[in-house]
Amino acid sequence: xxxxxxxxxxxxxxxxxxxxxxxxxxxxxxxxxxxxxxxxxxxxxxxxxxxxxxxxxxxxxxxxxxxxxxxxxxxxxxxxxxxxxxxxxxxxxxxxxxxxxxxxxxxxxxxxxxxxxxxxxxxxxxxxxxxxxxxxxxxxxxxxxxxxxxxxxxxxxxxxxxxxxxxxxxxxxxxxxxxxxxxxxxxxxxxxxxxxxxxxxxxxxxxxxxxxxxxxxxxxxxxxxxxxxxxxxxxxxxxxxxxxxxxxxxxxxxxxxxxxxxxxxxxxxxxxxxxxxxxxxxxxxxxxxxxxxxxxxxxxxxxxxxxxxxxxxxxxxxxxxxxxxxxxxxxxxxxxxxxxxxxxxxxxxxxxxxxxxxxxxxxxxxxxxxxxxxxxxxxxxxxxxxxxxxxxxxxxxxxxxxxxxxxxxxxxxxxxxxxxxxxxxxxxxxxxxxxxxxxxxxxxxxxxxxxxxxxxxxxxxxxxxxxxxxxxxxxxxxxxxxxxxxxxxxxxxxxxxxxxxxxxxxxxxxxxxxxxxxxxxxxxxxxxxxxxx
Amino acid sequence: xxxxxxxxxxxxxxxxxxxxxxxxxxxxxxxxxxxxxxxxxxxxxxxxxxxxxxxxxxxxxxxxxxxxxxxxxxxxxxxxxxxxxxxxxxxxxxxxxxxxxxxxxxxxxxxxxxxxxxxxxxxxxxxxxxxxxxxxxxxxxxxxxxxxxxxxxxxxxxxxxxxxxxxxxxxxxxxxxxxxxxxxxxxxxxxxxxxxxxxxxxxxxxxxxxxxxxxxxxxxxxxxxxxxxxxxxxxx
Numbered sequence: 190x191x192x193x194x195x196x197x198x199x200x201x202x203x204x205x206x207x208x209x210x211x212x213x214x215x216x217x218x219x220x221x222x223x224x225x226x227x228x229x230x231x232x233x234x235x236x237x238x239x240x241x242x243x244x245x246x247x248x249x250x251x252x253x254x255x256x257x258x259x260x261x262x263x264x265x266x267x268x269x270x271x272x273x274x275x276x277x278x279x280x281x282x283x284x285x286x287x288x289x290x291x292x293x294x295x296x297x298x299x300x301x302x303x304x305x306x307x308x309x310x311x312x313x314x315x316x317x318x319x320x321x322x323x324x325x326x327x328x329x330x331x332x333x334x335x336x337x338x339x340x341x342x343x344x345x346x347x348x349x350x351x352x353x354x355x356x357x358x359x360x361x362x363x364x365x366x367x368x369x370x371x372x373x374x375x376x377x378x379x380x381x382x383x384x385x386x387x388x389x390x391x392x393x394x395x396x397x398x399x400x401x402x403x404x405x406x407x408x409x410x411x412x413x414x415x416x417x418x419x420x421x422x423x424x425x426x427x428x429x430x431x432x433x434x435x436x437x438x439x440x441x442x443x444x445x446x447x448x449x450x451x452x453x454x455x456x457x458x459x460x461x462x463x464x465x466x467x468x469x470x471x472x473x474x475x476x477x478x479x480x481x482x483x484x485x486x487x488x489x490x491x492x493x494x495x496x497x498x499x500x501x502x503x504x505x506x507x508x509x510x511x512x513x514x515x516x517x518x519x520x521x522x523x524x525x526x527x528x529x530x531x532x533x534x535x536x537x538x539x540x541x542x543x544x545x546x547x548x549x550x551x552x553x554x555x556x557x558x559x560x561x562x563x564x565x566x567x568x569x570x571x572x573x574x575x576x577x578x579x580x581x582x583x584x585x586x587x588x589x590x591x592x593x594x595x596x597x598x599x600x601x602x603x604x605x606x607x608x609x610x611x612x613x614x615x616x617x618x619x620x621x622x623x624x625x626x627x628x629x630x631x632x633x634x635x636x637x638x639x640x641x642x643x644x645x646x647x648x649x650x651x652x653x654x655x656x657x658x659x660x661x662x663x664x665x666x667x668x669x670x671x672x673x674x675x676x677x678x679x680x681x682x683x684x685x686x687x688x689x690x691x692x693x694x695x696x697x698x699x700x701x702x703x704x705x706x707x708x709x710x711x712x713x714x715x716x717x718x719x720x721x722x
Numbered sequence: 723x724x725x726x727x728x729x730x731x732x733x734x735x736x737x738x739x740x741x742x743x744x745x746x747x748x749x750x751x752x753x754x755x756x757x758x759x760x761x762x763x764x765x766x767x768x769x770x771x772x773x774x775x776x777x778x779x780x781x782x783x784x785x786x787x788x789x790x791x792x793x794x795x796x797x798x799x800x801x802x803x804x805x806x807x808x809x810x811x812x813x814x815x816x817x818x819x820x821x822x823x824x825x826x827x828x829x830x831x832x833x834x835x836x837x838x839x840x841x842x843x844x845x846x847x848x849x850x851x852x853x854x855x856x857x858x859x860x861x862x863x864x865x866x867x868x869x870x871x872x873x874x875x876x877x878x879x880x881x882x883x884x885x886x887x888x889x890x891x892x893x894x895x896x897x898x899x900x901x902x903x904x905x906x907x908x909x910x911x912x913x914x915x916x917x918x919x920x921x922x923x924x925x926x927x928x929x930x931x932x933x934x935x936x937x938x939x940x941x942x943x944x945x946x947x948x949x950x951x952x953x954x955x956x957x958x
Binding site for chain 2: 476477478479480481482484485486488489492493495496567568569571572574575576577578579718719721
């Protein structure tokens with residue numbers, strides 16, 4: 190009963206992903222429709238991909254392989270995301286004091302937090318797995334047992350990867366707690382694990398591409414690599430009660446074991462981090478310094494950014510690539526890039542300079558820092574609002590923060606590329622302008638999204654950074670711009686020279702950024718003022 | 723000087739949190755705002771310092787409207803919230819410096835004030851520590867030092883004595899008296915009626931967003947105690 194009450198309280202407080210404050214006269218319909226539209230948009234894109242694969246497999250009665258591919262992909266995503274989501278939800282929850290003071294068993298607290306983590310993963314996974322189910326139904330027209338087993342499977346998918354990633358998250362937390370700069374170390378270790386898994390996944394690419402040609406044997410292989418997928422495919426093709434029980438047990442037993450063993454060690458970590466009070470050197474007069482309000486505001490934003498592992502980690506992927514890719518290019522030369530492109534079926538005739546242009550766009554699109562920056566202020570927004578600074582200055586400081594974080598990485602990438610490949614001056618100017626424009630564009634989009642969907646009472650940073658509507662809009666709109674840009678440039682590439690095309694493209698991005706910036710300054714300031722915590 | 727003119731504020735267009743409030747607090751006056759939980763004290767204070775917007779009326783700080791010139795008003799003012807949700811990832815001195823930067827406080831003024839108030843509240847040795855390691859009372863002290871370090875003309879505080887140790891409460895009361903003597907305006911809400919009774923020149927009692935009694939202490943309580951008057955008004 191206590192667990193149910195705890196779950197109810199936890200979900201009421203935290204699972205308000207689509208919650209927003211309905212203000213009198215605000216565009217409620219737009220705010221409700223936008224998330225649905227976004228969900229549909231992503232769903233349709235995934236569905237189209239699933240359809241293309243299923244269409245090839247259907248004539249050979251191998252449509253189920255498409256399903257196993259998607260479940261495999263979702264399992265990997267859940268695993269990768271779980272590494273840092275678990276650190277936020279399990280170890281950095283803000284309701285520790287409250288829950289520890291109540292007469293609740295430790296295992297109940299851990300159980301509720303794990304269920305919360307699983308629920309978030311489940312919702313996220315649905316966006317990918319549901320379209321695959323729909324496409325399978327469209328081709329195979331299965332019976333009622335498929336629906337029941339698939340429903341069960343979609344609930345089971347997150348369990349094992351979440352548990353494994355939580356153990357990794359626990360290890361990262363444990364190791365980083367031994368270091369002086371814990372947060373930086375935590376981000377670094379998480380990034381290393383993340384990159385390692387990413388590297389393994391990339392190298393497994395040939396293996397995935399062979400699925401169509403060696404479909405049946407690959408499915409057997411998938412089964413031996415990850416049993417639940419094979420068991421699920423067996424169940425939907427020929428139902429056996431024993432297989433169903435095996436599938437359930439293989440998921441539930443590790444889950445219960447994790448709760449039982451985890452509750453013994455989990456709290457030690459939490460208590461040790463709580464007791465870790467920093468004693469610093471004596472205060473000296475030299476510490477009193479004067480700075481311009483904007484500099485001080487940006488520094489405040491930077492401190493917030495570097496204080497949150499999940500915030501850093503969630504926005505660092507593109508930036509890390511911005512450093513790694515040109516270094517690899519420098520060391521291994523252009524050949525590695527050509528091989529990579531051919532591997533993805535992209536023509537090797539495509540100029541490296543065009544690819545690099547879209548790479549910079551990709552880095553910017555992947556890095557949505559501002560979409561969480563207002564929500565992460567939480568109740569401290571009242572301090573900012575009570576100070577003698579305009580909302581315009583506050584929003585500008587958040588944009589400048591994005592520049593302060595992203596620009597060094599992107600410029601590093603640019604400069605290395607310029608040195609290595611010695612492009613002409615017009616291309617250098619183009620890339621430099623793009624580097625600034627893409628940061629401004631994503632910063633404005635992120636802020637507008639965050640002002641429309643603020644989440645000021647989150648119980649941990651993960652909810653804001655990973656599970657808020659604004660962060661989703663920030664990332665997906667960036668990806669949308671990238672995909673649209675590629676399609677547009679590809680479509681027009683025969684008609685115009687590439688340099689003209691890219692110059693027009695960057696001009697369009699610049700105009701869009703300026704329009705969004707002006708919108709932000711005119712209407713965003715009003716929205717900021719309205720936020721009430 | 724604070725002038726509150728026919729101010730009304732509703733939440734979600736339904737419940738009136740404050741209803742047509744009008745009064746003023748003069749320079750050199752210590753004014754307390756008392757009321758039950760949910761009476762509208764924090765809403766008025768948040769409106770007064772520019773955190774919340776309100777639909778009707780206006781609030782003037784030294785003859786400047788908070789609606790028309792919010793920054794001008796805030797430059798004259800300092801605010802200490804009831805629950806000091808400060809920037810946990812900053813050290814105390816970083817936070818105080820940050821607030822001073824926003825007020826463009828000169829280096830000399832902030833040095834003088836930070837040292838004076840840090841000594842008064844006995845947290846000199848803790849200024850370099852992270853706020854996240856502080857207790858409620860310590861955070862309250864940091865918020866107070868940040869508020870006082872730029873020499874505000876108007877000091878607005880929401881439950882300023884909650885969480886403070888007895889010595890700090892005493893020092894704070896003395897400081898408020900001193901500031902009032904210097905002609906500064908002190909406006910605060912409190913549940914501690916004893917403090918209000920001994921410290922304030924005037925008080926207002928608020929109930930359901932409306933002022934039920936306002937005036938000089940002796941006029942409000944007469945021969946009774948403030949606690950008795952407050953409880954009687956609350957029951958009506």
